[in-house]
Amino acid sequence: MALGALRPSPLVEQAAERLREQIASGHWPVGTKLPGETTLARELGVGRSTVREALRALAGAGLVRARQGAGVFVTADRPVEDWPARLRAAAVADVYEVRVLMEVQAARLAARRRTPEDVTAMRAALDARRATAEAGGAAFVDADIALHAAVVAAAHNPVLTDLFAEFAPALRQGLIDLLDLVDVRAAEAGHGDAAHTALVDAVASGDEDAAEREAREELAVMRGKLARQD
Template identity: 40%
Template sequence: MPLATTRRTGLVDQVIAQLRQAVVQGEWRIGERIPTEPELATSLGVGRNTVREAVRALSHSGLLEVRQGDGTYVRATSEVSGAVRRLCGSELREVLQVRRTLEVEGARLAAAARTDEELANLRALMAARDEAQGAKRLDEFVRLDAEFHLAVIRCGHNGLLTELYRGLTEVVTASVAATTREGGVGGADIEHHDLVEAIADRDQDRAVAEAGGFLNELLTGLDLDPGELA
């Protein structure tokens, strides 16, 4: 990965910015080990202490994970996602709690603010998702389902909500995969056509009910108590 040589002021902040950019742009992927401290120091033209401080800061923010005696690995693609991973761990219940909080309001905003072009995009994503489901292409289905939910949030035109939700890409995708069981309960059995039509009709109350009901249906299928999400 080509890294630009840094200036001599604010070195730690510059290194943090470059390492973060490498992660966000996919130079280093989730679960991948990044170059060693000496390698980074040489590439960046800074001292090892500067690299160590930058890695420590990104580790505290949840972007990287330092494994003693093994190396440093990419943990998340954004600080928001990293923070959620630290808070939620592997608890699907907690991930669904966060999703419901954001997605219900996102659906309400989408019904109020969506454009015709955005509605067409939702329908295209829905069709592609259904086609992947019917063909039993699980990985593609999971990806498209997560993209659909992000597209709904974007329809609300609330920049902060969109960025918060986009930062949850990994955990949302993981929760879709975890609740998708081929031929059984979970995401593969839940369709979102009524949600799309509520957004098309600009019916905010119905959109809220559809978004909340979808997550409650997931909880019922997973033997979790929907009341826990209230």
């Protein structure tokens, strides 16, 4: 199957799309070694550098992989699903289950590694949550997520911090929607302030067991509310 010469611009994007089409159509099945850069460049009517960049884009999408000294091989016939998109499509209760697993450990690490600056940031976030509790809605959800983000940041693990940042948008809309169905704050005196204060105090004091316990119990309350909406 001839690839066909490309229009002048943008060549890399066009080359990547043309190669992607060949893979998706089954012309190059999974496991197949792709033609060399010189051959691909000739068929596409572009330079080898353009082909190289296009292959790099396909590798980033999980479609191909270069094996040193052997060439470039097809590893999938469709792009690996984008992780943020996967989270947006997931049920908020499912996302929350993973959040519990992540944040409980983060709270324990935060109690071990927190700095005075972390404690200041957590207490400021706690105050902001209190200030928005009566208003509810998006402002309250944003303040609540910001407080949990401050606890995760205090763990000083960049992977945990990045994971939470990916989770936050998926959680945000789900929690805002939940507020429209049931007042998740009403069942708790102070709109959950006592539980969040206990969490911050445990982290600030360096009590790892208490921080883990408070995080688990506080998150379990919301998880239960989400489960009752299913």
